[in-house]
Amino acid sequence: MNKVSSFPKTLVDVPWHYCPGCTHGIIHRLVAEVIEEMEIASKTVGIASVGCSCFCYDYFNFDVVASAHGRAPATATGVKRVHPDCLVFTYQGDGDLAAIGTAEIIHSAVRGEKISVIFVNNGIYGMTGGQMAPTTLPEMKATTSPYGRNTALTGYPIKMTEMLALQDGCVYAERTKISSVATINKTKKAIRKSFELQMTGKGFSVVEILSTCPTNWGMEPLESIKWMEENLETYYPVGVIKDEKEVK
Amino acid sequence: MTNKILMKGSEAIAEAAILSGCRYFFGYPITPQNEIPEYLAKHLPKVGGTFLQAESEISAIYMVLGGAAAGARVMTSSSSPGISLKQEGISYMAGAEAPCVIVNIMRGGPGLGAIQGAQPDYWQATRGGGHGDYRLLVLAPATVQEAVNLTYQAFDLADKYRNPVMILGDGILAQIMEPVELPEANMQLPEKAWAVGKNENRPRNIVSSSYPKVYELEQVNIRLHERYAQIKKNEVRWDSYLTEDAEYVIASYGSAARIAKAAIKMARAEGIKVGLIRPISVWPFPAEPFQRIIPQTKFFLSFEMCTGQMIDDVRLAIGNERPVYHYGRLGGVIPLPEELLAKIKELVKEAK
Amino acid sequence: MGLIKIREERCKGCTLCVNACPKKIIALASYVNSKGYNPATLTDEEACTGCGFCYAFCPDICIEVYR
Numbered sequence: 001m002n003k004v005s006s007f008p009k010t011l012v013d014v015p016w017h018y019c020p021g022c023t024h025g026i027i028h029r030l031v032a033e034v035i036e037e038m039e040i041a042s043k044t045v046g047i048a049s050v051g052c053s054c055f056c057y058d059y060f061n062f063d064v065v066a067s068a069h070g071r072a073p074a075t076a077t078g079v080k081r082v083h084p085d086c087l088v089f090t091y092q093g094d095g096d097l098a099a100i101g102t103a104e105i106i107h108s109a110v111r112g113e114k115i116s117v118i119f120v121n122n123g124i125y126g127m128t129g130g131q132m133a134p135t136t137l138p139e140m141k142a143t144t145s146p147y148g149r150n151t152a153l154t155g156y157p158i159k160m161t162e163m164l165a166l167q168d169g170c171v172y173a174e175r176t177k178i179s180s181v182a183t184i185n186k187t188k189k190a191i192r193k194s195f196e197l198q199m200t201g202k203g204f205s206v207v208e209i210l211s212t213c214p215t216n217w218g219m220e221p222l223e224s225i226k227w228m229e230e231n232l233e234t235y236y237p238v239g240v241i242k243d244e245k246e247v248k
Numbered sequence: 249m250t251n252k253i254l255m256k257g258s259e260a261i262a263e264a265a266i267l268s269g270c271r272y273f274f275g276y277p278i279t280p281q282n283e284i285p286e287y288l289a290k291h292l293p294k295v296g297g298t299f300l301q302a303e304s305e306i307s308a309i310y311m312v313l314g315g316a317a318a319g320a321r322v323m324t325s326s327s328s329p330g331i332s333l334k335q336e337g338i339s340y341m342a343g344a345e346a347p348c349v350i351v352n353i354m355r356g357g358p359g360l361g362a363i364q365g366a367q368p369d370y371w372q373a374t375r376g377g378g379h380g381d382y383r384l385l386v387l388a389p390a391t392v393q394e395a396v397n398l399t400y401q402a403f404d405l406a407d408k409y410r411n412p413v414m415i416l417g418d419g420i421l422a423q424i425m426e427p428v429e430l431p432e433a434n435m436q437l438p439e440k441a442w443a444v445g446k447n448e449n450r451p452r453n454i455v456s457s458s459y460p461k462v463y464e465l466e467q468v469n470i471r472l473h474e475r476y477a478q479i480k481k482n483e484v485r486w487d488s489y490l491t492e493d494a495e496y497v498i499a500s501y502g503s504a505a506r507i508a509k510a511a512i513k514m515a516r517a518e519g520i521k522v523g524l525i526r527p528i529s530v531w532p533f534p535a536e537p538f539q540r541i542i543p544q545t546k547f548f549l550s551f552e553m554c555t556g557q558m559i560d561d562v563r564l565a566i567g568n569e570r571p572v573y574h575y576g577r578l579g580g581v582i583p584l585p586e587e588l589l590a591k592i593k594e595l596v597k598e599a600k
Numbered sequence: 601m602g603l604i605k606i607r608e609e610r611c612k613g614c615t616l617c618v619n620a621c622p623k624k625i626i627a628l629a630s631y632v633n634s635k636g637y638n639p640a641t642l643t644d645e646e647a648c649t650g651c652g653f654c655y656a657f658c659p660d661i662c663i664e665v666y667r
């Protein structure tokens with residue numbers, strides 16, 4: 001028998017700090033596998049943001065720059081402008097991308113910055129202990145919305161990927177989810193497409209991945225996947241939001 | 249043979265950056281430094297460089313982090329409020345040991361203040377400015393020629409110490425036109441084995457200021473502290489004017505020092521023995537020349553275009569040995585040499 | 601015909617592989633690893649098809665698949 005799947009060379013074999021069942025780990029693997037399959041690890045620079053994934057620089061086995069909360073797209077811009085031949089991607093949570101880093105992400109799309117954005121949306125601030133994020137659903141409980149998100153007080157969940165797709169500089173935007181082998185494969189395809197578009201010199205692209213936070217949602221990992229599909233997905237429908245072919 | 253051309257301070261800083269090998273500039277418009285980005289927007293593309301106007305100073309400084317992490321010579325420039333916005337990023341760059349050059353053409357504050365030149369950001373510049381225990385190497389030119397020389401050197405210093413370097417100027421320096429001699433273009437940029445990018449034959453590089461293990465972070469703090477000690481040892485720069493027989497010593501930097509010189513000439517004409525010590529590196533602060541001159545000096549006078557910030561460093565240098573006074577105009581009002589002369593005379597009279 | 605090897609020390613006992621396996625031949629062990637998690641184990645070596653569903657779902661990449 002042959003080994004058909006094992007730990008990718010593009011990841012470092014150290015213990016990971018993620019909670020049991022956290023889908024960040026699956027997404028790390030997908031990103032790493034795509035880079036391994038495209039054979040571009042030696043010219044990849046990842047940009048870590050601030051959130052539960054901030055220590056991804058310890059896990060990705062290629063160059064990484066750690067940026068500040070929300071600023072990964074700006075740092076990616078600096079790296080990409082110096083090394084236009086490298087694959088440069090950001091890995092950002094929803095608090096990072098959709099709250100503090102709103103300006104940076106939108107203007108990267110506006111500039112058509114040739115970077116890929118891996119946007120992990122779990123509808124909550126995971127790292128800081130489960131506070132409300134701009135992506136938190138109406139009525140959803142978080143530590144800073146203990147009675148459920150009150151839309152009269154805090155407004156409505158933000159649809160970042162739709163907003164990014166509106167910008168002419170954005171060539172590809174897709175929302176996927178981690179809920180089955182099929183959707184995991186679909187997510188991998190989307191990541192691959194984004195990376196390939198970048199390597200062929202096209203513009204900005206974003207893959208939003210509906211994800212889970214079993215710890216702060218207060219659920220078992222399996223239950224949280226179900227909850228994500230039944231709740232997050234109804235507000236954030238999966239699918240291609242903008243395709244390369246639509247770009248003028 | 250000297251080949252002098254007439255240049256505005258801000259444009260001279262921009263040209264010196266290009267000559268020093270800077271090929272990337274990220275910034276956001278703010279008066280009174282707009283001529284720096286405008287010059288670079290025009291000239292960087294001609295040398296294969298990139299000028300990019302960011303959506304904010306915050307974004308600009310994190311583009312600088314990316315460019316620096318990628319191994320390039322990178323610069324940003326701004327003025328007081330914009331520099332405040334950059335502070336988190338400057339702290340990240342100090343922590344990630346990412347070299348860059350930051351120009352602060354100071355203006356009056358606090359808040360939106362006014363666009364005229366002033367010196368109210370000395371503390372911010374010399375105490376790190378952002379969060380965390382770090383320092384910037386801060387150079388404060390007084391003439392356009394000095395702005396050229398220091399900007400040119402700043403990139404080498406940033407790379408040598410892997411630390412951000414700040415050029416601390418003000419609206420007067422940025423706007424003034426003077427003849428300058430430009431240095432040769434720097435063609436030999438240092439190798440940066442730690443930078444990110446193509447990585448065929450080396451282990452992965454990580455550029456990060458994140459050290460979640462406290463004992464590791466303590467070691468980083470110690471290492472940075474030792475580097476600052478090296479900077480203190482090697483990079484102290486200052487100038488003096490008529491201090492040999494001086495009985496009264498003015499401390500002044502940047503544009504204020506030019507006014508101080510004019511006042512000193514007038515005082516000397518009246519037989520008052522005043523001299524000037526002009527810190528060029530405001531961090532590290534040149535304490536030694538102040539200490540050396542204590543025996544002959546009756547008092548020190550810190551002359552700054554703010555309510556007195558560098559005066560702290562003068563006091564730290566000389567302790568309680570002699571009185572240290574302050575004079576300055578605020579909010580962007582430019583003090584006249586006559587005003588300073590009047591202050592000198594008043595203090596001399598009191599001292600007698 | 602397939603086989604999987606589970607790195608029990610890396611496993612966090614999240615059960616995502618248990619649920620993903622179409623053959624239902626992965627279960628959490630009754631013992632714990634050094635981190636205190638009940639690791640996943642293969643209960644029926646004969647039945648594994650090597651489909652890799654368990655690998656695809658494991659957030660900690662504890663599983664190697666052979667076919």
Ligand SMILES: Cc1ncc(C[n+]2csc(CCOP(=O)(O)OP(=O)(O)O)c2C)c(N)n1
Pocket residue numbers: 050051052053069092093094095096097120122124125126127128133213
């Ligand atoms: C300037 C700044 N503000 C706040 C924080 C604290 N902080 C760290 S992570 C985080 C939220 C991260 O949430 P998200 O981006 O959704 O990532 P997740 O942990 O959910 O994956 C916050 C607010 C910080 N590190 N820096």
Ligand code: SF4
Pocket residue numbers: 017018019022023024052122126127212213214215216
């Ligand atoms: S807190 Fe939530 S997002 Fe963070 S590692 Fe745990 S489960 Fe994942």
Ligand code: SF4
Pocket residue numbers: 602603604620621622623624625626642647648649650651652653654655665
């Ligand atoms: S490879 Fe397929 S059949 Fe075998 S244990 Fe994994 S999921 Fe089950």
Ligand code: SF4
Pocket residue numbers: 021606610611612613614615616617618639640657658659660661662663
């Ligand atoms: S999915 Fe991975 S971590 Fe979770 S129980 Fe299975 S082997 Fe363990």
Ligand SMILES: [Mg+2]
Pocket residue numbers: 051093094095120121122123124125126133
């Ligand atoms: Mg989140």
